[in-house]
Amino acid sequence: MRTETIIDANGASLPEGTILERFRCWAQNASNDRFLQENRKAVELALLIREVESAFLDLFSRGLMNGTVHTCIGQEFSAVSVAGGLTQDDWITSNHRCHGHFIAKTGLWQGLIDELMGLATGVCKGIGSSQHLYAKGFLSNGPQGALLPVGSGIAQNFKMKQVPNIVASFIGEGTLGEGVVYEALNLAALRSLPQLFVCENNGYSQSTPQMAGVAGSIPDRAAAFGIRVFEANTWQLQDLFDTAAAAISYVRNECKPAFLLVGTYRLKAHSKGDDDRDPAEIAFFEEKDSLARLVSDCPSLGQAQSAVRETIAAHIESVDNTRISAADYRPDQLPRKSGAKSVAVSNERVRMVQAINQGLEKVLADGGALLGEDICDPYGGAFKVTKGLSTKFPDQVIGSPISEAGIAGMGAGLALMGRESYVEIMFGDFMTNIFDQLINNVSKFHHMYAFQASVPLRIRTPMGGKRGYGPTHSQSLEKYLLGIDNLLVLAATSLEDPRQLTEALSGYPGPAILLENKTDYGRLLWQDKPDLTLKKLGGDYGSLVLSPTRRQPNVTLVSYGGTARELADKLEDLFVETDCVAELIVITRLHPLDITPITRSASRTGTLVVVEDGSCPFGIGAEVLAQVAEAGVAANVCRIGAEPVPIPSIGELEHEMLPTYERVAQRLRKFKDDLRATPGTPRS
Ligand SMILES: Cc1ncc(C[n+]2csc(CCOP(=O)(O)OP(=O)(O)O)c2C)c(N)n1
Ligand SMILES: [Mg+2]
Incomplete structure (x- = not known):
């Protein structure tokens, strides 16, 4: 541990072990004079990102935007250096701090502004807003680390298709606390996937400094998986761009994952206004900010910045305020229809x-x-x-x-x-x-x-x-x-x-x-039985109905999966033991549930018994009975499920805890006895 005392610009000493202490040598040694000459476009892109995000902060402060916003102001060159090496067909997976990655990859800054303004012209029609962006080659999401394995899947698909594309997956250093990060690193390494993990180390995870959130070494984490590590920072720009390019060409050419660790600093709050960092530390990095320094050293860049600012303001002035309607938003992909016809x-x-x-x-x-x-x-x-x-x-x-x-x-x-x-x-x-x-x-x-x-x-x-x-x-x-x-x-x-x-x-x-x-698993598929008819109701994933051919059913029994099969095998025994002539409805589509065959049968039999494999509280039976009641069907009802305790290994005890045929028969007998004791109206 270094013990050097840090003195801020005003001569005050800062505590040891601060982020300033860790990062300042990068910032202090920066010299980007030659960088601008050869990378003007990259600098202008970084400026565009900064101006768009500055406009977001302004709109939020004026109450013109909803939700939250995490800016990458101060970190822009990380996004620009990586995206600059990607092709249109490469993908980026990103996180909550995604605007820079998005603009650098897609160029769709107007659609991004509209998105955050909640407009139908937004890249996701205003639905996702700041953290949930999608365009060809790009997706971001808010839960930390969750998109890393999704990126691995996209990379796996590239590999299967034998195309030379790669995925760049961004996270912050705080996200190294999430287990799924290591699952993705391991999978990418084992499968040799073309995935570049980009870890933007800005020293903080929300309010938690790196020292309190990340134990040990960051590069050693990736190296432990045999993944090659590249390191750079946003103050030494030429080195950052060279390193990002080298990492990308390694991933692309070798078809192997790599880990790019980018030292950086966010100059604004974590989100809109939450910032407990030492103001002296922020001031230090503001003064060393690469982009601001380039602009102040180059008048033409200053003019470019003003022009971008005006263009953004003009765009905001001219947006179309249409929003997506509830009717357009509501439809999901779930199948709900059920066909009227049934087949044997x-x-x-x-x-x-x-x-x-x-x-x-x-x-x-x-x-x-x-x-x-x-x-x-x-x-x-x-x-x-x-x-x-x-x-x-x-x-x-x-x-x-x-x-x-x-x-x-x-x-x-x-x-x-x-x-x-x-x-x-x-x-x-x-x-x-x-x-x-x-x-x-x-x-x-x-x-x-x-x-x-x-x-x-x-x-x-x-x-x-x-x-x-x-x-x-x-x-x-x-x-x-x-x-x-x-x-x-x-x-x-x-x-x-x-x-x-x-x-x-x-x-x-x-x-x-x-x-x-x-x-x-080990059972033979159901074969016809003399006194029972098995029919499948129409529509995809339609329910099955097993009915007695010679007797009139007096109970509607509802179940699914292996237990339904167990009950089907014993339907005759059930009659002998309980006097119940059951019509068994087997649900195939548990969600969304098709209640129609159940209501139809229950309104004929007047008695509805749901057998589920898990415990009953808040379970499938509860949902079935609620929907039956909503449909206005009056029936005597009963739920049978597992006991609400962990399932023991001991054979006999396990069987007592689960809805076996024996327990169902026993419960049905009791249910019928109870009904006889209180005859009259249905109890639903
Ligand atoms: C799974 C999960 N837990 C908590 C959060 C809340 N959260 C949002 S950003 C953030 C900090 C992330 O830090 P880091 O990964 O370093 O990225 P940075 O914000 O510094 O860019 C937290 C805790 C979240 N979005 N997802
Ligand atoms: Mg961070």
Whole structure:
């Protein structure tokens, strides 16, 4: 640790270990005289960025803009040096401090201004505003680190297409605290992806100085993955531009990731006005600011700055104040229609696991990608669903390290580039690890990027217990995954050939989750039984209805996935044991739910029982019953699910905690007894 005392411009001493102490030697030694002569355009671009952002601060201070704004004033040359080396077909993924990256890459400064003003002429129709920008070759998002694996996916797509393009992914040094950063670095290094990680170290993460937020060495982090590190700063401009160019050509020519660490300083507050930094420190860097110095040393640049300022002001004066309407904004990508016709289901004699495998093979044959942990041959996945696929499609089946968020993001990047991508999460329990990708990235891209982006990503995962795997490998977490905007959730069941689902999904532009069930994998697909009729209702992902052929149903039983199959297998036993003649409605599309077949059946039987795999509170049953009530159907209702406790490994105890056939039958008997004790009106 250096102990040199820092004296500010007024002779006051600053505490040791400050950012000023760390960064000032770069700023002090700067000399950019020759840089301007050869890089006039780059300097003018930096000026444009600064003037646009200065206009933003002005508009915000006058209450003419909504939300927030993070300016890169003082850091502009970082964006300009990197974007200058990129082609139109290269991509940038960026963060909250994205205006400089955006203007430098796309040139769309007017659309950016309109965006922040919330106008329909904005690059994202005013929907995303400052942090959520999209244009060909560019996307930014606010959650720190979340776009890094998406960038890895875009880079993976370039590699698969064998085009010489690269992705530059910007983060700040504070974001080095996020785990997903390391997942992306690892994935990019392992897969040798053309991705340049650009870390803009401005010494602060919001209010937290680097010393309090980043332990150890920044370059050593990337080097530990075998990633080549380049370092420069925004005070030595020639070196910055040379280093950025060298890093870009390394990534492009070697098709390998690199890490570019750019020392810099933001001269304005973190966002609009939050700044607790030492004013003497800010004054020091203002005085050393490369752009201001170039302008003050060069009168013609000063004139250029005034001209840009006027052009921006004129643009702001002349904007068209039209805003996107609610009607234009509202539509999502989710399928909601259900067809009126139903068809009899007749399945091939094949096991569920093979049928899923064949569905995935078709996806790959059509150019899709498959990512997951341990999915490659000879292992073929923890449940053997992907067996043989990596041998047949070695370039499209990507075995990954244990990085659920990383591969979900990578799948999103591939999907964003138009490649249908399936990601296998080995156990449904680990869907928790991909929540940020689901909620803040893939489900949002379509709307927040003003309908310019679609993400045909499919996340497949086995849910469920009854195999003794214990508390963290047996859960049915679907209730946490349902109701996410613009995220389709399907539940496969061995009652129906799962290829129907993968085939229907191949034409679906949005993101989807495909839930499978561990107990279902080994089952033969449902085969006709004498006294039961299985029909599939029309429309994509239509529900299934299993009805008794000779008796009149007196209970509507609703379930999905492997449990639905278990109940279907025992429907006759259920009658014998409980006197319930059940019509079983099997929901395939869990979200958005098609309530019609359920209301139709429940209004005939007068009794509705929902069986879900997870625990009942705030679950699928609650949603079904709410929608049935809203539809005005009166019925006696009952929910059956797992006990609200972690699932134990002990065989017998596990079965007591889960909605097995035995527990469903037991609960139904009690329900009927209760109804007999209080006859009369339906209890919904
Ligand atoms: C996951 C997440 N956590 C917290 C925030 C709130 N936040 C926005 S910017 C920021 C600081 C980021 O610091 P750094 O990565 O150094 O970038 P800089 O702002 O310095 O450019 C924080 C904490 C966020 N956007 N995302
Ligand atoms: Mg920072």
